[in-house]
Amino acid sequence: MRPLYVAAILTWVAGFVDAVGFLSLGKIYTANMSGNSIAIGIEGIRQNWPELLARLWPVAMYVAGLLFCRLLVEFGARKKVSRIATVTIAIEMLLLLPPLVISGADFHVSQPQQVLYVALLALAMGMQNAALTHFSNLTLNTGFVTGTLVKAAEQSAKYLTWLYDELRRRPTLKAILESRQQESFREAYILLGMWVVYVTGAACGTLAFFSFAVRALIAALAALLSVIGLDMKHPLALQEEKQQLAPAS
Secondary structure, eight states: OHHHHHHHHHHHHHHHHHHHHHHHTTSOOSSOHHHHHHHHHHHHHHTOHHHHHHHHHHHHHHHHHHHHHHHHHHHHHHHTOTTHHHHHHHHHHHHHHHHHHHSTTTTOOOHHHHHHHHHHHHHHHHHHHHHOOEETTEEOOTTOSHHHHHHHHHHHHHHHHHHHHHHHHSOHHHHHHTGGGOHHHHHHHHHHHHHHHHHHHHHHHHHHHHHHGGGGHHHHHHHHHHHHHHHHHSOSOHHHHHHHHSOOO
């Protein structure tokens, strides 16, 4: 169950940071790029170029974070650095520090500072989403949940099809009791659980922001530090490194 705990922690952090960033940085998402991408299309039609650039900037930084992190994983795989997850998460924590430390509790920032802070948070979330994606027998993206919901629906459909067939040929109670043995059932409730964790992270980030402003990010740093502690005991990125070294098809 350890990999799933790690997935839950990282998913919670993504929801938390995205909420804090959204509330403090002009309602710009720093983890959820779907919202920014829709805004780019809307503002392009409106020819609102400043707003378009404001939404394009975090997307570019997020992709840069993804790319940089996967290059680190590649380096770790080639050099046999078993705890490359600690390196990537430590860098993520460093990226979250400037908004927390420099601006103070009220977070009154200039326009150039806001541009910088959006970049730092988007880079951090991009790195997190690329650092660890393999958890137990599941592949999860901890930085957004659209894909998670799609996979949950797919597994739910498989389970419901199995349940329908079972109910047609044997007693209802026995079929329901055996549901937990079905991989599709287990994966569906885990995936839906990750969505709940993401929403919970966003709710916690909102409550913490209203009480502590950007200093609420301390909670995200603490959560990431716990992941580093787990990685020091049992390397978490071995599957990522194996996948990164696999020859391209």
